[in-house]
Amino acid sequence: MALWAGRFSKEVDETVNAFNSSIAFDARMYAQDIRGSIAHATMLGDCGIIDKSESEAIIQGLESILKDLQDGSLEFDPNAEDIHMFVEAELTKRLGSTGKRLHTARSRNDQVALDIRLYLRDEMQNIKKLTLELMETICNIAGQHTETIMPGYTHLQRAQPITFAHHILTYAQMLKRDYERICDAVGRMNECPLGSGALAGTTYAINRQQTSDLLAFRQPVENSLDGVSDRDFCIELCCALSLLMTHLSRFSEEIILWCSWEFKFVELDDAYATGSSIMPQKKNPDVTELIRGKTGRVNGDLMTLLSMMKGLPLAYNKDMQEDKEAIFDAIDNTELCLKTFIPMLRTMRVLKDNMRKAAAKGFINATDCADYLVKKGMPFRDAYKITGTLVAECIEKDLTLETLPLEDYQAMTDLFTEDVYQAISLDTCVRERKSYGASSPDAVKIQLQHLHEVLTEYQKL
Numbered sequence: 001m002a003l004w005a006g007r008f009s010k011e012v013d014e015t016v017n018a019f020n021s022s023i024a025f026d027a028r029m030y031a032q033d034i035r036g037s038i039a040h041a042t043m044l045g046d047c048g049i050i051d052k053s054e055s056e057a058i059i060q061g062l063e064s065i066l067k068d069l070q071d072g073s074l075e076f077d078p079n080a081e082d083i084h085m086f087v088e089a090e091l092t093k094r095l096g097s098t099g100k101r102l103h104t105a106r107s108r109n110d111q112v113a114l115d116i117r118l119y120l121r122d123e124m125q126n127i128k129k130l131t132l133e134l135m136e137t138i139c140n141i142a143g144q145h146t147e148t149i150m151p152g153y154t155h156l157q158r159a160q161p162i163t164f165a166h167h168i169l170t171y172a173q174m175l176k177r178d179y180e181r182i183c184d185a186v187g188r189m190n191e192c193p194l195g196s197g198a199l200a201g202t203t204y205a206i207n208r209q210q211t212s213d214l215l216a217f218r219q220p221v222e223n224s225l226d227g228v229s230d231r232d233f234c235i236e237l238c239c240a241l242s243l244l245m246t247h248l249s250r251f252s253e254e255i256i257l258w259c260s261w262e263f264k265f266v267e268l269d270d271a272y273a274t275g276s277s278i279m280p281q282k283k284n285p286d287v288t289e290l291i292r293g294k295t296g297r298v299n300g301d302l303m304t305l306l307s308m309m310k311g312l313p314l315a316y317n318k319d320m321q322e323d324k325e326a327i328f329d330a331i332d333n334t335e336l337c338l339k340t341f342i343p344m345l346r347t348m349r350v351l352k353d354n355m356r357k358a359a360a361k362g363f364i365n366a367t368d369c370a371d372y373l374v375k376k377g378m379p380f381r382d383a384y385k386i387t388g389t390l391v392a393e394c395i396e397k398d399l400t401l402e403t404l405p406l407e408d409y410q411a412m413t414d415l416f417t418e419d420v421y422q423a424i425s426l427d428t429c430v431r432e433r434k435s436y437g438a439s440s441p442d443a444v445k446i447q448l449q450h451l452h453e454v455l456t457e458y459q460k461l
């Protein structure tokens with residue numbers, strides 16, 4: 001019999017019961033549900049809404065339920081409507097009518113809004129930690145490769161030479177923003193909806209500040225309807241996770257390319273690659289491919305949440321029960337991807353000779369050749385055109401800018417002298433890109449230093 005059965009003259013249809021139930025996926029919030037109820041019961045006792053002795057008995061009862069769930073001596077009832085009903089029913093089973101007093105001045109609407117916030121706040125500790133761990137892993141690899149030269153690409157065409165450190169630190173910068181976005185989202189959701197009641201607040205003289213403080217929220221939600229009717233915090237967080245996954249996915253895509261025979265810039269450790277059932281030579285980057293795939297799934301979760309909310313009138317509607325599977329799926333998968341990606345990256349071998357060889361091809365120093373003329377006084381557009389003509393000549397003669405004879409250079413303009421070869425050498429091209437944030441070893445070391453400072457600061461939080 002449901003706890004709300006009084007108004008009904010019939011049992012609810014079995015199919016509807018099963019359809020309605022969320023215990024299969026909201027049971028994971030049991031610790032948060034109990035923590036919220038303990039705060040509520042404490043406040044009810046302190047405000048004299050229930051007897052102090054009953055409040056204490058309820059708290060003890062809730063603590064024993066928590067312990068029994070943790071050690072496995074109590075199992076979830078799959079027929080319960082949701083985790084909130086399950087805990088309350090179990091409490092009443094243990095305490096009799098005292099247990100029935102817990103739900104005074106509270107509704108499941110503010111209860112569930114509270115539980116999700118508590119749950120997300122807890123879970124994000126882990127995701128934040130993993131995000132910093134990944135940033136640190138990237139920084140450590142970058143520290144070993146400030147002098148490793150590789151081709152930088154635009155349109156996946158070789159563009160200008162860069163350092164491998166510079167390339168991968170791009171991902172550390174993205175992850176830094178991801179970390180900050182998660183902190184922002186968690187900061188904004190850190191208001192306590194408990195006491196909003198079903199929608200309109202309550203006639204009991206409750207103390208919302210107390211429950212908010214007990215549960216370490218910044219303040220109680222200002223508007224009780226708002227407290228129970230929005231899930232923008234789930235959406236915002238899911239969006240932050242989608243972006244994080246998008247960054248992991250782009251990094252994964254690059255690693256997939258780099259593992260191919262066409263690139264051969266990196267090699268994955270055998271523990272993080274898989275073979276083929278038919279082709280004995282294969283070593284496949286499945287981990288990175290799965291991360292790329294799961295990004296689509298997390299983006300799907302975000303769409304689920306946005307679409308679920310877009311037409312809902314205020315305040316609570318049962319549609320909102322659908323928030324949990326989506327946001328939980330996003331969290332589970334992001335966490336799983338981070339956990340797998342970090343050791344995979346840490347053990348990945350960087351094949352610097354292949355990177356350098358690739359950088360030596362593709363006229364990657366053409367910009368530097370034009371810049372050489374500009375530094376000798378020629379307007380950039382003219383220098384650009386001359387260099388383009390020289391590249392075409394090299395292609396025709398199967399030469400590179402490094403091997404093109406000086407006479408050919410001088411046939412275009414006598415601004416070219418012997419020092420052009422020095423100016424367009426790969427090492428010069430990279431070393432001279434020393435503007436703030438650029439690719440030279442010196443500039444990258446400054447960036448790395450800043451990232452280390454950020455990491456130290458964030459790891460303290």
Ligand code: ARG
Pocket residue numbers: 022026081082108109112316318320321
């Ligand atoms: N299981 C419900 C959910 O997840 C709890 C809130 C139910 N409230 C209600 N008025 N039926 O949203």
